[in-house]
Every structure is written in C-alpha cells, then in structure tokens.
Amino acid sequence: MADRDPKKIEMDAGAHVLSGNLGKTVQRLRKAYNLSLSELSEQSGVAKSIISQIERNETNPTLATIWRLSQALDVSIERVLATATEEPFLEKLSRADTPLLVSDDGKCRLSIIGWIKTVEWLQWYDFQCDPGGMLESEGHQRGSIESLSVLEGELQVEVGDRLETVGAGESARYRCDGRHVIRNVGTGPAHAVMVCILKAAVME
Template sequence: MSTPLRPAAPEPPRVGQTLALLREQQALSLDELSRRAGVSKSMLSQIERAQANPTVAVVWRLANALGVPLAELLAEGPRSEPPAIVTVAAQDTPTFGGSDARCQLRILGPIELAGQFEWYQLTLQPGAALESAAHEPGSREHLTVLSGAMDVEAGDARARLKTGETARYAVDRPHAIRNPGRAVAQALLVVLHPA
C-alpha cells in the first residue's frame, strides 16, 4: 500500500523585502529602527537580505516599531498604496495614566514619531498632577489648556495657565503639570525631542 504524497509545505513569508520597503517609506535608518524595536542592527540587515528568519517575537517588535499590523510584515505579494487619509477610531486611541490615577494621557501622535515628536490629550481631575523626570537635553514641551486651569513647573520656574493659554518650556529637568482647580482640566501636550 502506498502512502499518499503530501503537498509541499509553503515557504515562510519573505519578511525581509517588506521590512526594507516599510523602513524606506518611513525614511528610517537601520540604526533608528534597531533602537525603536530593540533588535540589533546586524539582525535587521540579515533579515532584510533574507539571510535570517526572524522569530514571531522579533516580527512583533518590528511591526510595533514601524506602526503597522503584524500581518502586514507577514503578507505575501506587493503592498497596496496606503490610503490618502488614515483615521483612528476614538476607542482605538491608546490611553494611559500617569503615576497619579486621576491623570490620563491619550496618545494622538503616530508611533513612528515617538521619541522625536509626540502629542497627547491630557486630562487632569481636580488636584491631579502629571509629574515627570528630566528628558534628554534640549527637549521641550508645549502645553495648551483647552478647559480649566493648569500649573506648570519646570525646574524652579512656575506658571499658571487659563483656558486658551499656551506654555512652552524646557523639560531637560524634572517638571510637572497640575490641576489646581475644582473642575476637570484638559490640554494638548506636545513633546519635542532634539534631533
């Protein structure tokens, strides 16, 4: 009795080609992608040249660093052009709290700009504070209060902002944003990191 032949197993996805294309589209160097993904530059180079097969964990890190779904790195065939307008549903906007549970930050900026240019919607309950350690030298924040009032501290400097006002300040020192009022306060917070 003969054994039926099994169909040949499909080849694994060619992650390297897709990775190189995405990296080029986002104008990222191997160094920058290596830093963002926590994957060595030599490994990235080997993956792009199809000399190494990445683990699922590595592909996941790369997808997160590039701001694309995991399936996009694993997809076969040519990629379609990105849409002219990309929308993010409110429930899909990442949100996290600071050390103060009464503080909430919604991440409005795309992941690929993290570490360069970041922007957030900041919500502080009455008496809440967003306290931060010093960022790298040359970093600055821009805070525009949308409702309520906020106190800004940067090193020894202090300022109170009312609705509609903006503060720009260096954050290469410990800094904090506080809600001194009795109502919820909201603001847009932009963080600029040095190039």
C-alpha cells in the first residue's frame, strides 16, 4: 500500500477477505487469460504455491498479495474481492481478526477497521498514540483528503508549514497528498478515528 501504503508501515497483517469466493474468482480470471499458475506467479511476483492455496481457499492472503494478483490479472481489487451474489451479509470481526499497523517509533497503532473492498478509495482506522508518539506519512495521490476526529487526548497535525492542535471532541480535515505528521502533544494517551479519502476531487 508500495506507494499505496498509507503510513510507511509494513502491511503484513492478514487481509480479512469478505468473500468466500476469492479463490474461485482468482482461478476464473486466471483461466480467462489462459494463464498457468506458473505464468501468473511470474507476472504477479506471488509464489505459485501461494496462488494455488488461494484458489483452494486454504489461506488468508495479505492485502499486498491481493493487490499484486489484481494488477497481474488487469482488474480492480474490488472485482477480485467481489462476491458472486448481492445477498445481504452481517459480519463481526474479533480483535484478533482486525489487522494492526504500528508506527516506526512503536508508539502509534492503527487498527484497520475499514472495509477491504473500499481500500483503493476509502480507508479508515482506529488510531491510538502514546505520549510523544509520532506518525509520519508520505503523500497519497493528488487531491486525497484525511479526516481526524479525536475521541481522547490531544493531537497535533502538521501539513506543510501549518500546525493545528486537535483536542477531544474536535476534528481536523486536511489534504494528505503531501507529507503530513500526527503527534501526541498531550500528557496522556490519545485516541482518534482517522478516515482517508484517496480519490477526492482535486482541490485548487
């Protein structure tokens, strides 16, 4: 998430796939392109054994793996993850099933509470940060917007040469297509909800 990683953090946490048809979808698309497992492996950079396990629904692939396969199959990640039917669903994720990202300094934690099917354009996180913690991010694609709503504590947002302190009950919205930094400037832990819209209209 190489350039799609929002927070310069390894995204090795298992991507929770909503559709039990992921394996069938990958296999169907692979065969539609008349690709062998070896050829898809070569084009995607994903090991042949992993692709085979995915097609048999024997593994829970990472988001990075799904992204590489979607690129090799020339389809959107949403199509790869799409369910075969439009039936209603109700899903509950346990704490253990919710992927967790940790900042370089180890003081900031982002639980991925957003839906993996929207990750290309909308991402949201439960953000917790210890005192003195800092989350530094590179820019997303042009026009992207981030919204930070603080539930507890005090966070400082740095965008370009501008600084804004956001306290509990307050929100900040800002362009995130350039370097931006979030710091815990309070004396206690901070807790916030962070939403990133990756394909917002370009702001002039």
